[in-house]
Every structure is written in structure tokens, then in C-alpha cells.
Amino acid sequence: MTEEKVTLKGSGLTIEQVAKVAREKAxxxxxxxxMDRIVAGRNLVFEMAESDVPVYGFTRGVGLNKDRQVVARYYQDYNRNLILSHCVAVKPEASEENVRAILLARLNTLLVGCTGIQPAIVTMYKDFLNHEIHPVIPERGSIGEADITCLSHIGLAMIGEGEVFYKGERMLAAEALRRAGLEPIVLGPKDGLAIVSSNALAAGEGALLLKDIADLIDTADILYALSLEGFKGNVSPLNEAAYKVRPLPGQAYSAKKVREYLKGxxxxxxxVNDTLQDPLSFRGSCHVHGxxxxxxxxxxxxxDYQLNTSDDNPCVLVDEKVMFPCSNYEVTSLAIGFEMLGLALSHLSRNACFRTIKLSSPKFTGLSRFLTPADTSVIAYGTIQKTFTSLDAEVRHLSNPVTxxxxxxxxxxxxxxxxxxxVVQKTAKIVDNICYILGMEAMHAAQAIDLRKATRLGKGTKAAYDVVREEIPFLEKDRNLTVDIQKAYEIIKSGKLLDAVKKAMTE
Structure with missing residues (x-):
């Protein structure tokens, strides 16, 4: 567990902080x-409880049952039933790091102060994170208009029912609360809806995914640079002047980073290069990554909007002393954005596959077929193309819209x-597949560099090459490449390669 705490106030929460809490257990x-805003919102709830004003999910039911009245003496039973009736999600279960991200995402949006939830529940979210009590949350069943079918399992744990992981051990929620010295929550007016009605599942998992995608693009730039050295590619497409003529920000940034990685x-x-133009998969990689x-x-x-604003329905406005229905749970813009990311990543994936195929082609590289060290006795990378193109086919399928x-x-x-x-979960699968694909590109690039006897590598690419060779030796004789593929995947997925390059660039 990291010693640094993350301070929450309902605004300013970043994806880096989400990753710190979720993955480093800050x-x-x-x-x-x-907390003052939470108390003020709760006081307004009690004021309205004594009035005759019909409020969705509070003095009235939810969904089609919005016409059913909820009377004060049944608030606890009604809110418990609301939690139980919404526990309808199915496996797979969210990982513990995803659960932590989900808890954090919901906690910060509660702190905006537009919910009217009781302060004890807000404190329970914090306690769950700090005591490492992670509710078992099935991931499937939400249609994205608030993740009610999944988040209800958090409420289940808070009232001492269902299952959780407590410091890594799976057990009944009641037992985990007892061990942590916490009391189950007694639900009151509006509490059930406040627990279930948010987009925290997609927001928490999505925030972690965005951090991974940012790292993935940086890694893809590094491996493109490494492949250029294995390919003996033309560096003219990296010319800074081209990006001043057409200053698209993403591609200009990627080109700048690749130039830095190739310094020296x-x-x-x-x-060095006697070709006028390389294949598009090499010539335009910075543009695709961009x-x-x-x-x-x-x-x-x-x-940023999702993590730091209220997506509650109904919306509680303390200063105006009102509580009214709204559609702030609507996340279509964010869902469409993740769909766009999936499509963009599918281009990155396909491009990496074509670069890797070209690295095995003598007519482009001048090296041996399939990067074999011995044409007549070693097959080398003659079959591996089936694996990365199969994974890319999955990426292409997953990039189809579902929103x-x-x-x-x-x-x-x-x-x-x-x-x-x-949308978030299929995009996460795209990212995972691309980690394999980039890992296999790294294997080819390092093999081509060795066959070319290229000893003068760039500042960043030399660090990347060294990481690859620490785990995967030169392919001198045929061996079980499944083992190599997994090792390559792990140095990409873990961030080991990216970290090594970042460190080298600062030295």
C-alpha cells in the first residue's frame, strides 16, 4: 500500500489518482x-420527507413504479428491497482493482453534494477502500443508464449481506465488517437509489482503462521506433517540418517522441536508407498513433466530467431547497468516445500487424525470410503471423459499435x-489483445536488429531492446514461441518496457 493519501472533495479527481487508489491501494x-455538503443534503431530505412533495426514488418508487407511494415508516424496508431487487447482474466478477476504482468513482460523485445520501454511507465508501473491503460485483447486466444492476452489490455489502473480499480473502460481508470493526448500514430515505443509481462501474473501469491506453500509445511509439531500426526504415516521415505544415496534435506529438527515442x-x-518511401505501415505510424x-x-x-460531477437522479440542490427528476445519468457522449477509441485502436493494431509482417519479408528488409538465422534449418517466425493476425481479427470485431x-x-x-x-469492457479487451500484438512486434524488431548487426541504436530504442533481450534471447534455434509471446506480452502489459525507456530518456 502506498503511503500517500488521495484527498477527495467532489472535484479534481484524475485518472492517475484513480489508478493510485485502485492499483497501489492508496x-x-x-x-x-x-462532508458538510453531504450533511446539508441529508438535512434537506428529511425536510422534504415531512412534506407532501412527490419525489422519484424517495417518496415514490422507481422505474415504472414511480406512481407507488413510499411512506416514512417503510423507508428502511423499501430501500433494502430496492437494493435486493436490483441485484441481478451476472459474472464475470469485477477484479479487486476495478472494484476499488468503482468505489472511488462513486464516492467522489457523492461528494458533489447533489444526492441527499446519509453521511454514514459516504463514510462507508471510504472505509471500504481504506480497510480493503471489496464487494463482489458481477460486471454484466448494466445497460449504461446508471449501473444499477451491478452497483446494488455494493449496497448489499454495506447492509451486511452478500460477499466481499477482505484483504484478499473472500468471505461474507457481515464477517468482513465485524473484522474491520464496522457496523452495517441502516438504510433510510433515498439511500437505496443513491447507492445503485450512478455510472460508477463504467466510470471506474473506464478511468483505469484510459490510463492503460495512454501508456499503450506511448509503448506503440517506442516499438514503432524499434521496428524502424530493425527494418532500416526511412526517417523522412519524422521530419518536424511536415507536422508544422499540417499541425494535427496527436500525430505531431507521436513524431516528436519517436524522434527522441531514435536520438543517436x-x-x-x-x-543509410536507399528507398524513397517505405510501406504505409511504417511511413504513417505516427499519424495512426496520433x-x-x-x-x-x-x-x-x-x-473528467463523469468523475467530478453528479450523475444522480433525482438531483438535490441544497441552496434552492429542491429535489427534482433529471437525466444526469446519461453518458452517451462518454460511451461514443470509448467507441471511437476502439476504432482508433483497431487502426493501431492492424498497422502493428502489417509492420511485423513486413519485418519478416526479405523483399522489404533485405534480411532472411521470417528472420531466420539459418534458412535451411531454422523456421523461426514462419508461423507466428497466424497468432497476431488472429488477435487483430478479434480487435476488429470488438471495434464494432454496441452503444x-x-x-x-x-x-x-x-x-x-x-x-x-x-463498451468499456470490450475496449479493455482490445487493449489486452494489442499488448500481445505489440509484444510480438517487439520480438521481430529485436531479431531483425540482431540479424542486421545494428549496434548503434537510439537512446530510447536501446533501452527497449535491452528489456526485450533480458526476457527473450535471440532466436538461434526453433523453440516454443508461446513462452516467448507470453514474456513479450508481460513486459508490455506490466509497463516494464515503457518504464525502462522513460528512465533512459531522463538520464
């Missing part, structure tokens, strides 16, 4: 000003949906 604390490389020597960067900027903007596939539900009054959790 503890969280809440500002007194944020033999590729900059005069007369498209992913541009898409990412769009999604980061809307993720427009929805039904009219709840007596046909809920006739729009975003499917954002599905």
Missing part, C-alpha cells in the same frame, strides 16, 4: 467541506440506453 480522505540511431546517418491520441483527448475530457443496441424497458418508459459498461 488510502483516501474526505475534506470537511465535502544509425538511421540518421547519411545514405489518431488514437486525439480520440483519447476527447474521452479524457468527458471522463446503439438497446431495448425499451420498464414498461417502455426507459427507452434509451448507452451500454457504456459493455
Amino acid at each position: 488510502e483516501v480522505e474526505i475534506t470537511s467541506e465535502a 540511431s544509425y538511421l540518421w546517418l547519411p545514405g 489518431s488514437v491520441r486525439d480520440a483519447l483527448e476527447f474521452v479524457l475530457r468527458f471522463m 446503439v443496441d438497446y431495448y425499451s424497458l420498464a414498461g417502455e418508459i426507459e427507452d434509451h440506453a448507452s451500454n457504456m459498461p459493455i
Whole structure:
């Protein structure tokens, strides 16, 4: 567990902080000003409880049952039933790091102060994170108009029912609360809806995914640079002047980084490359990677809104002393953004596959077929193309949009949906596949560099090459490449390669 705490106030939460809490188990604390807003919202709820004003999910039911009255003496039973009736999600279960991100995302939006939830529940979110109590949350079943079917399992744990992981051990929620010295929550007016009605599942998982995608693009730039050295590629497409003429931000940034990674490389020597133009998969890689960067900027903007504003329905405004129905749970812009990211990543994936195929082709490289060290006795990378192209086919399939596939539900009054959790989860699978694909590109690039006997590598590419060779030796004789592929995947997925290059660039 990291010693640094993350302070929450309902604003300013970043994806880097989400990753710190989710993956490094940083503890969280809440500002007194944020808790004051929670108390004020709760006081307004009790004021309205004594009035005759009908309020959705509070003095009236939810969904089609919005016409059913909820009387004060049944608040606890009604809210417990609301939690239980919404526990309808199915496996797979969210990982513990995803659960932490989900808890954090919901906690910060509660602190905006537009919910009216009781302060004890807000404190319970914090306690769950700091005591490492992670509710078992099935990931599938949400249509993205608030993740009610999944987040209800958090409420289940808070009232001492269902299962959780406590410091890594799976057990009944009641037992985990007992061990942590916590009391189960007694639900009151509006509490059930406040727990279940947010987009925290998609937001938490999506925030972690955006951090991974940012790292993935940086890694893709590094491996493109490494492949250029293995390919003995033409560096003219990296010329800074081209990006001043056409200053698209993403591609200009990627080109700048690739130039930095290749600083000191033999590729900059005069007369190295005798081809006028390389294949598009090499010539335009910075432009393709830049498209992913541009898409990412769009999604980061809307993720910032999602993490730091209220998506509650009904909306509680303390100063105006009102509580009214709204559609702030609507996340179509964010869902569409993740769909765009999936499409952009599919271009990056396909481009990497074509670069890797070209690295095995003598007519482009001047090296041996399939990068074999011995034409007549070693097959080398003659079969591996099937693996990375198969994974790319999955990427292509996963990049198809799903956000427009929805039904009219709840007596046909809920006739729009975003499917954002599905969009986020399929984009996460795209990223995982690309980690394998980039890993296999790294294997080819290092093999080509060795066959070419290229010893003068760039500052960044030399660090990347060394990481690859620490795990995967030169392919001198045929061996079980499944083992090599997994090792390559792990140095990409873990960030080991990216970290090594970043360190080298600062030395």
C-alpha cells in the first residue's frame, strides 16, 4: 500500500489518482467541506420527507413504479428491497482493482453534494477502500443508464449481506465488517437509489482503462521506433517540418517522441536508407498513433466530467431547497468516445500487424525470410503471423459499435440506453489483445536488429531492446514461441518496457 493519501472533495479527481487508489491501494480522505455538503443534503431530505412533495426514488418508487407511494415508516424496508431487487447482474466478477476504482468513482460523485445520501454511507465508501473491503460485483447486466444492476452489490455489502473480499480473502460481508470493526448500514430515505443509481462501474473501469491506453500509445511509439531500426526504415516521415505544415496534435506529438527515442540511431546517418518511401505501415505510424491520441483527448475530457460531477437522479440542490427528476445519468457522449477509441485502436493494431509482417519479408528488409538465422534449418517466425493476425481479427470485431443496441424497458418508459459498461469492457479487451500484438512486434524488431548487426541504436530504442533481450534471447534455434509471446506480452502489459525507456530518456 502506498503511503500517500488521495484527498477527495467532489472535484479534481484524475485518472492517475484513480489508478493510485485502485492499483497501489492508496488510502483516501474526505475534506470537511465535502462532508458538510453531504450533511446539508441529508438535512434537506428529511425536510422534504415531512412534506407532501412527490419525489422519484424517495417518496415514490422507481422505474415504472414511480406512481407507488413510499411512506416514512417503510423507508428502511423499501430501500433494502430496492437494493435486493436490483441485484441481478451476472459474472464475470469485477477484479479487486476495478472494484476499488468503482468505489472511488462513486464516492467522489457523492461528494458533489447533489444526492441527499446519509453521511454514514459516504463514510462507508471510504472505509471500504481504506480497510480493503471489496464487494463482489458481477460486471454484466448494466445497460449504461446508471449501473444499477451491478452497483446494488455494493449496497448489499454495506447492509451486511452478500460477499466481499477482505484483504484478499473472500468471505461474507457481515464477517468482513465485524473484522474491520464496522457496523452495517441502516438504510433510510433515498439511500437505496443513491447507492445503485450512478455510472460508477463504467466510470471506474473506464478511468483505469484510459490510463492503460495512454501508456499503450506511448509503448506503440517506442516499438514503432524499434521496428524502424530493425527494418532500416526511412526517417523522412519524422521530419518536424511536415507536422508544422499540417499541425494535427496527436500525430505531431507521436513524431516528436519517436524522434527522441531514435536520438543517436544509425538511421540518421547519411545514405543509410536507399528507398524513397517505405510501406504505409511504417511511413504513417505516427499519424495512426496520433489518431488514437486525439480520440483519447476527447474521452479524457468527458471522463473528467463523469468523475467530478453528479450523475444522480433525482438531483438535490441544497441552496434552492429542491429535489427534482433529471437525466444526469446519461453518458452517451462518454460511451461514443470509448467507441471511437476502439476504432482508433483497431487502426493501431492492424498497422502493428502489417509492420511485423513486413519485418519478416526479405523483399522489404533485405534480411532472411521470417528472420531466420539459418534458412535451411531454422523456421523461426514462419508461423507466428497466424497468432497476431488472429488477435487483430478479434480487435476488429470488438471495434464494432454496441452503444446503439438497446431495448425499451420498464414498461417502455426507459427507452434509451448507452451500454457504456459493455463498451468499456470490450475496449479493455482490445487493449489486452494489442499488448500481445505489440509484444510480438517487439520480438521481430529485436531479431531483425540482431540479424542486421545494428549496434548503434537510439537512446530510447536501446533501452527497449535491452528489456526485450533480458526476457527473450535471440532466436538461434526453433523453440516454443508461446513462452516467448507470453514474456513479450508481460513486459508490455506490466509497463516494464515503457518504464525502462522513460528512465533512459531522463538520464
